[in-house]
Amino acid sequence: MLAQTIMTTPVVTVDPAASIAAAVELMLSKKISCLPVLGTDGTLAGIISEGDFLRRGELGIQRTRAHWLEFLVGPGRIAEEYVRANGRRVEEVMTTDVVSAPPSASLAQIVELMARHDIKNVPIVERGKLFGIITRSDLLRALVRVLPKTGATTADDELIRRSVVAELQSQCWSGGDLLGVTVDNGAVELNGAIFDERQRKAAVVAAENVAGVKAIKDSLFCAEPFSMVLVS
Known part of the structure; x- marks a missing residue:
């Protein structure tokens, strides 16, 4: 499955010159967690998300440090x-510095980007132009589409046994x-020996x-490691 098959489009965006208040109101009204920012030429200039509002001065939650730590951090970082x-x-x-992906990216690549950069949204961009966006909600919707529905598929017992x-x-x-x-x-029915209770849950999931x-x-029994005696 490719990014272009599950991405949200069209994307709700915001202008760089828009006020913070306008951006927040737009995010709340559209029930979205981020807004890609488009420049005057239509290219992706940045992204603003809920995380950018975690240290706002209006709420008194801006970052504070002891003076000696401020000296170590440096004036540039503090100014930022x-x-x-x-x-x-x-x-x-x-x-x-927006983490993005092309429409041809696989879902595995999208998830890897989210995990590696600790982000919740990946804009889908090609030649600088915004085509869509993938959020964690988009991944959940894709998952629902491919999860097997209970009772929706039938197979004979021997085929099921071989598959498990x-x-x-x-x-x-x-x-x-x-x-x-x-x-x-x-x-x-699952039977036989396991040596760790975590194997039990994994075996049930595999069958499910x-x-x-x-x-x-579940008829599995848990044997202590090395408790099985071999008789010659």
């Missing part, structure tokens, strides 16, 4: 923080052939994700 806390225009507080076994054997945590699977009218599974019975 002052602008963010007291600026009146979008261009004064927006983030200009294949999934378990493909996972390094499963212990290979130590887990057994039986299926009766779509109801899966197989098409046609209607119910799961």
